[in-house]
Amino acid sequence: MRAIVTVVGNDRVGIIAEVSTLLAQSGVNILDISQTVLQEFFTMVMLVDTAAYSGPFAELAELLETRGRDIAMSIRIQREDIFEAMHRI
Amino acid sequence: MININEILETNDMIDNRHLDIRTITMGISLRDCAGSDAKVVADKIYDKVTKTAANLVKTGGDIEREFGIPIVNKRVSVTPIAMVAESCDTEDYTIFAHALDRAAKEIGVNFIGGFTALVHKGFTVGDTRLIRSIPRALAETERVCASVNVATTRAGINMDAVRMMGEVIKEAADLTSATGGFACAKLVVFANAVEDNPFMAGAFHGVGEPECVINVGVSGPGVVKVALEAAKGQPFDVVADTIKKTAFRVTRMGQLVAREASLRLGVPFGIVDLSLAPTPAEGDSVAEILEEMGLTSVGAHGTTAALALLNDAVKKGGVMASSHVGGLSGAFIPVSEDAGMIRAVQSGILTIEKLEAMTCVCSVGLDMIAVPGDTSAATISAIIADEAAIGVVNNKTTAVRIIPAPNMGVGDVVDFGGLLGTAPVMPVSGGFSDEFIARGGRIPAPLHSLRN
Numbered sequence: 001m002r003a004i005v006t007v008v009g010n011d012r013v014g015i016i017a018e019v020s021t022l023l024a025q026s027g028v029n030i031l032d033i034s035q036t037v038l039q040e041f042f043t044m045v046m047l048v049d050t051a052a053y054s055g056p057f058a059e060l061a062e063l064l065e066t067r068g069r070d071i072a073m074s075i076r077i078q079r080e081d082i083f084e085a086m087h088r089i
Numbered sequence: 090m091i092n093i094n095e096i097l098e099t100n101d102m103i104d105n106r107h108l109d110i111r112t113i114t115m116g117i118s119l120r121d122c123a124g125s126d127a128k129v130v131a132d133k134i135y136d137k138v139t140k141t142a143a144n145l146v147k148t149g150g151d152i153e154r155e156f157g158i159p160i161v162n163k164r165v166s167v168t169p170i171a172m173v174a175e176s177c178d179t180e181d182y183t184i185f186a187h188a189l190d191r192a193a194k195e196i197g198v199n200f201i202g203g204f205t206a207l208v209h210k211g212f213t214v215g216d217t218r219l220i221r222s223i224p225r226a227l228a229e230t231e232r233v234c235a236s237v238n239v240a241t242t243r244a245g246i247n248m249d250a251v252r253m254m255g256e257v258i259k260e261a262a263d264l265t266s267a268t269g270g271f272a273c274a275k276l277v278v279f280a281n282a283v284e285d286n287p288f289m290a291g292a293f294h295g296v297g298e299p300e301c302v303i304n305v306g307v308s309g310p311g312v313v314k315v316a317l318e319a320a321k322g323q324p325f326d327v328v329a330d331t332i333k334k335t336a337f338r339v340t341r342m343g344q345l346v347a348r349e350a351s352l353r354l355g356v357p358f359g360i361v362d363l364s365l366a367p368t369p370a371e372g373d374s375v376a377e378i379l380e381e382m383g384l385t386s387v388g389a390h391g392t393t394a395a396l397a398l399l400n401d402a403v404k405k406g407g408v409m410a411s412s413h414v415g416g417l418s419g420a421f422i423p424v425s426e427d428a429g430m431i432r433a434v435q436s437g438i439l440t441i442e443k444l445e446a447m448t449c450v451c452s453v454g455l456d457m458i459a460v461p462g463d464t465s466a467a468t469i470s471a472i473i474a475d476e477a478a479i480g481v482v483n484n485k486t487t488a489v490r491i492i493p494a495p496n497m498g499v500g501d502v503v504d505f506g507g508l509l510g511t512a513p514v515m516p517v518s519g520g521f522s523d524e525f526i527a528r529g530g531r532i533p534a535p536l537h538s539l540r541n
Contacts, residue, residue: 004091004096006096006097006100034092034093035093036093038097043093043097045093045096045097057151057154057155058151058154058155061154061155061157076100076157077157078155078156078157078158079155079156080091081156081345082099082156082157082158082342082345083091083095083096083099084091085341085342085344085345086095086099086338086341086342087091087095087099087338088091
């Protein structure tokens with residue numbers, strides 16, 4: 001399943017490394033990355049494939065959220081469909 | 090790939106502008122639950138609802154989690170109970186309300202709708218019994234919602250039913266005087282009721298509906314308001330276009346969730362209801378959209394025109410985004426559930442008369458309005474008759490959900506808590522309508538040519 005991971009927080013060294021390590025450990029494949037700094041906040045959006053993640057999606061979402069809190073970042077994962085529905089005809 | 094700004098915009102709508110799916114409502118037919126023994130029928134109703142909707146709340150939660158979009162309510166609507174219970178050998182239908190209430194608690198839905206009778210042309214035995222049972226049924230249960238359809242454009246207005254509903258509303262208020270007449274907040278009197286409405290308190294599973302169906306209600310007044318902030322001072326053409334675009338996006342999301350829920354539950358998808366439904370939360374208000382168009386307060390002159398534009402643009406934008414649109418589809422203006430409406434009533438700018446005018450151009454009608462506790466049954470019936478006339482003549486749904494707040498007068502505030510919010514008690518007209526309501530009979534269906 002294709003999903004979008006959004007990472008938002010204060011900019012510092014190593015965020016991309018930490019998040020991609022976390023995703024790699026969960027078997028989540030990163031397909032595309034886009035990143036910017038918005039109003040001093042580091043903002044990263046990743047298109048990922050969760051097919052190799054063995055557990056339920058909700059569990060993955062919770063894992064990312066919890067680990068995100070540990071590193072003082074907001075990490076959320078949502079199925080890509082919602083953005084397609086809202087922004088593409 | 091979707092670009093980063095689109096993703097951030099969507100999440101901003103969810104996080105900061107109250108974008109949500111307001112309800113996933115499962116409609117369940119109870120026609121196969123009929124029988125002669127009331128206890129057996131009540132058990133059949135309980136069993137069917139709990140079995141059919143067993144996974145509704147869990148599935149809603151899963152979808153919420155995966156898409157990252159809040160689904161505020163999961164609900165159930167059922168076949169009008171007057172039809173299901175009619176074959177029973179009992180006069181008191183409260184037993185069926187208890188069965189529905191227990192079922193709702195078991196499956197974890199916050200409201201279950203369908204304690205309903207459709208009497209626009211006249212009463213069957215079951216209809217009369219159901220209507221008489223409404224006050225107790227609503228007072229003794231927590232989650233059951235009742236509705237009665239008293240008029241249609243094709244049949245006219247059943248004024249006997251209108252009279253009866255004034256009395257029922259008073260009795261329901263008296264039975265729940267300790268909670269500000271809370272039972273009345275769960276009771277809707279309709280003209281031209283729709284069969285696939287997912288919104289409470291007026292949802293029921295119509296007779297033309299399939300065995301089971303998923304209907305979804307979207308919302309998002311906050312999103313529309315923020316979108317309009319960017320069009321400050323622009324002509325109405327721009328305002329209408331902005332609303333259309335926003336409604337399109339919101340509805341696409343509703344369609345996605347509806348399709349997903351239907352797939353996972355193995356139940357056919359019915360409709361998406363394109364409604365702007367406010368909540369008492371700040372920034373989730375229909376009144377504030379109208380004010381954003383340039384009114385200092387909702388209720389000021391211009392409000393009806395603003396609402397007409399809003400209602401029409403929401404439908405135009407939403408209709409292309411969904412394969413099937415239905416339900417009530419339009420802007421809701423429930424006073425107690427909208428922070429902007431409450432403010433306007435308290436400042437004296439928004440009155441019942443203005444609200445009545447507003448109901449000519451938007452979805453539904455006089456909704457969640459508290460009036461003084463000493464308002465007579467005849468006056469309430471007359472308010473219902475006026476509202477029904479608007480619906481019947483204009484070929485649209487109208488409704489009345491009114492609370493004669495026991496022991497309260499103008500200036501007092503009734504607090505229902507949660508999504509139902511707080512209602513400032515509003516004054517009603519000083520005139521009397523007793524003889525008008527006492528007449529009974531039917532107001533004939535209106536002519537539909539020679540329109541002016």
